[in-house]
Amino acid sequence: MFDSVAPRYDFMNALLSMHQDVHWRRATTEALNPSQGERVLDLAAGTGTSSWPLIEAGADVWSLDRSPGMVTVGQQRQPDLVFAVGDGHALPFIDEAFDAVTISFGLRNMPHPVAVLRELHRVTTKGGRLVVCEFSTPVRLWLKALYAIWLRIVVPIASNFSHNPDSYLYLAQSILDWPNQKTVNAWLREAGWHHVAHRNLTGGIVALHRGTR
Numbered sequence: 514m515f516d517s518v519a520p521r522y523d524f525m526n527a528l529l530s531m532h533q534d535v536h537w538r539r540a541t542t543e544a545l546n547p548s549q550g551e552r553v554l555d556l557a558a559g560t561g562t563s564s565w566p567l568i569e570a571g572a573d574v575w576s577l578d579r580s581p582g583m584v585t586v587g588q589q590r591q592p593d594l595v596f597a598v599g600d601g602h603a604l605p606f607i608d609e610a611f612d613a614v615t616i617s618f619g620l621r622n623m624p625h626p627v628a629v630l631r632e633l634h635r636v637t638t639k640g641g642r643l644v645v646c647e648f649s650t651p652v653r654l655w656l657k658a659l660y661a662i663w664l665r666i667v668v669p670i671a672s673n674f675s676h677n678p679d680s681y682l683y684l685a686q687s688i689l690d691w692p693n694q695k696t697v698n699a700w701l702r703e704a705g706w707h708h709v710a711h712r713n714l715t716g717g718i719v720a721l722h723r724g725t726r
């Protein structure tokens with residue numbers, strides 16, 4: 514599915530998030546807090562938009578994604594990034610290869626999220642960090658209601674401007690189906706991560722989940 518939306522993915526992302534994505538990416542980089550030269554894996558990196566702020570922070574970033582289409586568009590737009598095609602359920606890296614690992618708006622698309630969190634744990638060095646940035650459950654009831662309208666009405670209308678409206682309907686539904694902050698934190702613990710906590714962004718529309726290996 515991501516192969517077909519790849520050329521317009523970043524444009525639609527910015528549009529549908531009303532440019533909040535810039536703020537969410539900055540917060541993700543701050544939470545991961547990479548030092549100069551640290552090895553960082555950005556899983557489900559898509560076209561590399563989530564990787565770029567980590568590069569700017571001085572990290573050595575590997576951008577991995579399962580969709581060849583997303584990776585091809587990423588390589589054209591950002592030739593300085595190191596891209597690879599691979600599956601989050603079976604990462605093509607040795608144990609403890611990275612100082613920090615992150616995944617933005619990708620865990621929701623994986624059939625077995627706990628297995629992916631375990632794979633991320635395997636490839637992270639002891640004491641290394643994980644940050645998951647993902648859509649979540651708004652805390653306030655009025656925002657939750659407004660957000661449901663956005664996903665059920667506005668996104669379907671906006672998807673008509675895409676070449677592949679079904680993809681955006683799927684994305685909206687996957688957000689509605691995704692569990693709340695507490696459940697995702699429990700998954701991190703189940704996968705072996707310690708010091709698990711989360712921070713809500715934009716009232717909980719997005720959550721940053723953190724863990725330490």
Ligand SMILES: C[S@@+](CC[C@H](N)C(=O)[O-])C[C@H]1O[C@@H](n2cnc3c(N)ncnc32)[C@H](O)[C@@H]1O
Binds near residue numbers: 526561563577601
């Ligand atoms: C919504 S995009 C997020 C891209 C990027 N991280 C961002 O923040 O813009 C989700 C990405 O997850 C990738 N993906 C889905 N399942 C995957 C898997 N099993 N392994 C690796 N990547 C996967 C898709 O190809 C897609 O590029």
